[in-house]
Each structure stands twice: as structure tokens, then as C-alpha cells.
Amino acid sequence: MTMTKSRIDRAPFGRMPDGTVVERIVLRGAEGFEAGIIPYGAVLHTLHVRDRAGKAEDIVLGHDTFDEYLAQRKFLGATVGRYANRIANAQFTLDGETIRLDANNGANMLHGGNDGFDRKLWRIVEVRETPEPAVVLAYTSADGERGFPGRLDVRVTYRISGGAELAVSLEATTDRPTMVNLTNHSFFNLEGALSESQILDHRIRIVADHFLATDAASIPLPGPPHPVEGTPFDFRQPQAIGARIRGDHEQLRRGRGYDHNYCLLPGDGVRLAARVESPRSGRVMELLTNQPGLQFYSGNFLDGTLCGKGGRLYRQSDAFCLEPQVWPDTPNRPDFPSARLDPGRLYRHEIVYRFSLA
Numbered sequence: 001m002t003m004t005k006s007r008i009d010r011a012p013f014g015r016m017p018d019g020t021v022v023e024r025i026v027l028r029g030a031e032g033f034e035a036g037i038i039p040y041g042a043v044l045h046t047l048h049v050r051d052r053a054g055k056a057e058d059i060v061l062g063h064d065t066f067d068e069y070l071a072q073r074k075f076l077g078a079t080v081g082r083y084a085n086r087i088a089n090a091q092f093t094l095d096g097e098t099i100r101l102d103a104n105n106g107a108n109m110l111h112g113g114n115d116g117f118d119r120k121l122w123r124i125v126e127v128r129e130t131p132e133p134a135v136v137l138a139y140t141s142a143d144g145e146r147g148f149p150g151r152l153d154v155r156v157t158y159r160i161s162g163g164a165e166l167a168v169s170l171e172a173t174t175d176r177p178t179m180v181n182l183t184n185h186s187f188f189n190l191e192g193a194l195s196e197s198q199i200l201d202h203r204i205r206i207v208a209d210h211f212l213a214t215d216a217a218s219i220p221l222p223g224p225p226h227p228v229e230g231t232p233f234d235f236r237q238p239q240a241i242g243a244r245i246r247g248d249h250e251q252l253r254r255g256r257g258y259d260h261n262y263c264l265l266p267g268d269g270v271r272l273a274a275r276v277e278s279p280r281s282g283r284v285m286e287l288l289t290n291q292p293g294l295q296f297y298s299g300n301f302l303d304g305t306l307c308g309k310g311g312r313l314y315r316q317s318d319a320f321c322l323e324p325q326v327w328p329d330t331p332n333r334p335d336f337p338s339a340r341l342d343p344g345r346l347y348r349h350e351i352v353y354r355f356s357l358a
Contacts, residue, residue: 006028006129007027007028007130007133008026008028008133008135009025009026009028010023010024010025010127011023012024013066014040014065014066014070015066016040016070017070020121022038023038023039023124024036024037024038024045025037025124025127025135027135027158027159027160027166028133028160029160029162029163029164029165030163030164031050031056031164033049033050033056033160033164033355034046034047034048034160035048035160035166037135037137038066039121039122039123039124039137041069041077041078041117041118041119041120041122042078042079042122042137042139042156043069043076043078043118044060044158044166044184044186045060045062045077046060047059047166047186049164049190049283049285049355050164050283050357051192051281051282051357052281052282052283057193057194057195058309059189059190059191059192059193060076060077060186061186061187061188061189061318061319062076062077063076063308064309064310068307072306073118073119075111075185076185076186076187076308077184077187078117078118078184078185079137079170079183079184079185080111080112080117080182080323081111081116081117081141081180081181081182082112082116082141082146082152082179082180082181082182083109083112083148083181084111084112084185084295084325085111085261085325085327085328085329086105086108086109086217086218086329087101087109087328087331087332088107088219088329088332089103089332090103090104090107090108090147092332093332094177094178094179094340099147099148099149099331100147101113101147101148102115102146102147105217108217108218108219111185112146114146117141117154117182118185122137122139122156123139124136124137125138128159132159132160132161133159133160134157134158135158136155136157137155137157137158138155138156139154140153141153141154143175148178148179149176149178150174150175150178150343151174152174152178152341153173153174154170154171154172154182155169155170155172156168156169156170156171156182161352162354164354164355164356165352165354165355166353167350167352167353168184168350168352168353169348169350169351170182170183170184170347170348170350170351171346171347171348171349172341172346173343173345173346173347174341174343175343176343177342177343179330179331179339179340180339180341180347181326181330182325183291183295183349183351184351185321185323186321187299187318187320187321188276188319188320188321188322189319190276190277190278190281190283190285191278191280191281191283192281193308193309193310194309194310194312196312197280198317198318199241199278199299199320200241200245200317201240201241201242201278201279202241202277202320203239203241203276203277203279204235204238204239204240204241204274204275204276204296204320205236205239205274205276206262206273206274206294206296207236207264207271207273207274208228208235208262208263208264208265208273208294209228209229209236209265210224210225210262211225211226211228211260211261211262212226212260212261213260214254214255214260214328215254218254218259218328219328220261220327220328220333220336224335225263228262231251232244232245232247232249232252233251233260235274235296238277241258241298241317241320245258245317255300256301256316257298257299257300257316259295259296259297259298259300260295260296261293261294261327261328262293262296263292263293263327264291264292266292269350270288270289270352271289272286272288273287273288273289273294274286274287274296274322276320282357282358283358284355284357285353285354285355286352286353286354286355286356287322287351287352287353287354288352289349289350289351289352290348290349290350291324291325292327292337293324293326293327294323294324294325295321295322295323295324295325296322297322299314299316299319300316300317302314302315302316302317302318302319303315303316324349324351325349326338326339
């Protein structure tokens with residue numbers, strides 16, 4: 001009799017300071033493809049993808065133990081909210097009322113403030129052992145949490161939607177008008193999380209004609225988005241991440257590399273936003289989303305002080321992030337796509353990570 005291997009594993013991963021057990025859930029696809037999720041921060045803990053030689057390796061940065069996630073806040077694989085990216089001066093006006101937020105990035109709010117969704121233990125509400133295995137996590141953000149108005153009920157679904165495809169759905173509802181911008185903040189290295197290889201030779205294409213130039217605090221400058229044409233920010237055709245990253249450009253100096261929102265070409269529904277290829281491993285990752293923006297970050301502020309998987313110190317350019325979202329500081333920019341959510345409406349953000357071989 002042939003035994004069918006379970007598509008889902010669940011096991012204790014650690015304990016919260018109050019003793020609550022935190023599980024790790026592993027979703028399995030085909031040919032070694034699997035995703036490990038922990039409900040603390042709704043984190044994508046591991047993502048195993050095979051290379052050109054058929055070897056499946058973990059390609060996301062993170063920690064080997066749960067206590068390391070508690071000890072340091074670095075957003076590795078986390079679900080970020082209530083508002084991903086920055087809000088200038090940690091405030092905005094909504095229906096005539098000034099909303100004051102939690103400033104944690106100088107005068108600004110970054111990734112939800114000092115105690116964002118990445119620092120919460122989400123509830124496991126459903127585990128689906130089906131041909132497309134999935135786990136559903138939920139968190140309830142109280143009215144006034146970090147300054148945001150309205151109770152926000154949030155659900156994140158991780159689902160293996162193909163042989164080598166991970167879909168992430170983020171949904172939210174509110175009982176008062178509010179602002180919502182959620183994303184996944186995984187750090188990728190298509191050579192492998194333990195490879196000790198940088199990502200500067202990864203070739204990336206971003207489906208965008210414009211990007212948002214920023215000030216010294218990474219807040220978008222006044223005025224319309226800047227054309228990528230004629231700048232080091234032009235990835236409309238595949239380019240190595242490191243090909244122009246040392247160029248003398250004011251925006252590269254300010255971000256120490258790439259850390260900018262790309263204004264994705266408009267379109268309906270889930271569509272291709274970026275494609276990244278590792279020439280050595282042969283792994284190709286396509287990111288699809290229904291969001292209007294994509295923050296591309298080249299790991300500029302990884303400085304060797306953070307110890308990750310396998311006891312490795314994470315250094316500059318050891319990974320890249322692709323964070324689909326609405327544009328930064330949207331609550332203060334009526335000229336940007338809106339992040340407003342009203343009662344009776346559903347916020348729904350779809351991300352697909354699709355893998356293949358070159």
C-alpha cells in the first residue's frame with residue numbers, strides 16, 4: 001500500500017513570553033517546494049524551491065529559533081501593517097480629523113509603528129489539507145491601535161496554488177473609516193538563504209515606467225512620480241541589481257542603493273509586477289499582485305549585526321525585498337492611489353510568488 005505524504009505539518013516552534021505555544025505550519029507542493037509559516041507576525045519562515053540541479057533550498061532570510069524573532073525586529077518574512085512603508089510626520093487627516101500615529105522612524109511612522117502587526121501573535125483559524133494546502137491566520141487590531149481609527153479585522157491566507165507557486169491573500173474589514181496598507185516583507189536570495197552569495201548579479205525586471213523619488217527621510221518628494229527612463233532605476237528590461245547600484249545618483253545616495261516605490265503599470269486584477277532570475281542557481285521568481293505599487297529594496301541596511309539562519313551574519317546586498325502595496329505616505333497625498341477603507345468594504349490584497357527555472 002502506497003502512503004501519501006501529508007501536505008501539511010504542524011509542530012511547536014517556540015513560546016511567547018506568557019508561555020503560549022507558537023506553532024510552525026509547513027505547506028508542501030511538488031518536487032520539494034514547501035513554505036513554512038509561523039503565526040507570530042504571520043511570518044513566511046522558509047520557502048524551499050529547487051534549483052537547476054534539482055536541489056530544493058530555502059531562499060528567504062530568517063531565524064532558526066523563535067526566540068530570535070522575539071529578540072530583534074527586522075521584519076524578516078513578516079506581514080506588515082496596519083500601514084506598510086512610511087507616513088510622514090506620523091499623522092494624516094481623515095474626514096477633517098487629524099489622526100496622530102506612533103512615530104518610530106524619526107518623525108515618521110514606518111511599518112505600523114513601534115508595535116505593528118509583525119509583533120503580534122496571529123490566530124490560526126483554518127488549516128486546509130487539500131490539493132492546494134493552505135493556512136489562514138487572523139488578527140484583530142483594536143480601534144486606536146498605534147493611533148489608527150477603527151477596529152480592523154485582518155486575515156492572511158498562505159496557499160500553495162501550483163507546483164511551485166505560493167499565493168498570499170490579505171483581507172481586512174473595518175467598522176470606521178481608516179487607512180490600510182498591508183504587505184509581506186520577505187527577504188529573498190535566489191541562490192539560497194545559506195549560500196553566502198550576494199544578490200547583485202540577480203537580474204530583475206520591474207513592470208513600471210515611473211518611481212517615487214524620496215527625501216532624506218525616505219518620504220516621497222512633492223510632485224508627480226519620476227520617469228525611470230535615463231536613470232539607474234530603469235528595470236523595464238532585465239538588468240543585474242548591481243549593474244548601476246554604485247552610480248552617482250542622488251536617490252541612490254539617499255537610499256544607499258534601491259529602496260523605492262515603483263508605480264506599477266495600471267491593470268485589472270493580479271498581474272505581473274516583477275521577475276527576478278539568479279544566473280547561477282537558475283531559479284526564477286515572478287511576483288504578481290493587484291496593488292498599484294512595488295517597493296524594491298536591495299538590502300542596503302543589512303550591516304552584519306543581525307545573525308540569521310545557520311549562524312550567518314546578514315550583510316549589505318545579501319537579499320532583496322519586493323513589497324507590493326499602495327504608495328508610501330498615501331494618506332497625506334490625495335494625488336496618490338487611495339489607502340482608505342470604509343465600513344462595508346473589503347480590503348483585498350493578492351500576491352503570487354511563482355517559481356520556474358531558466
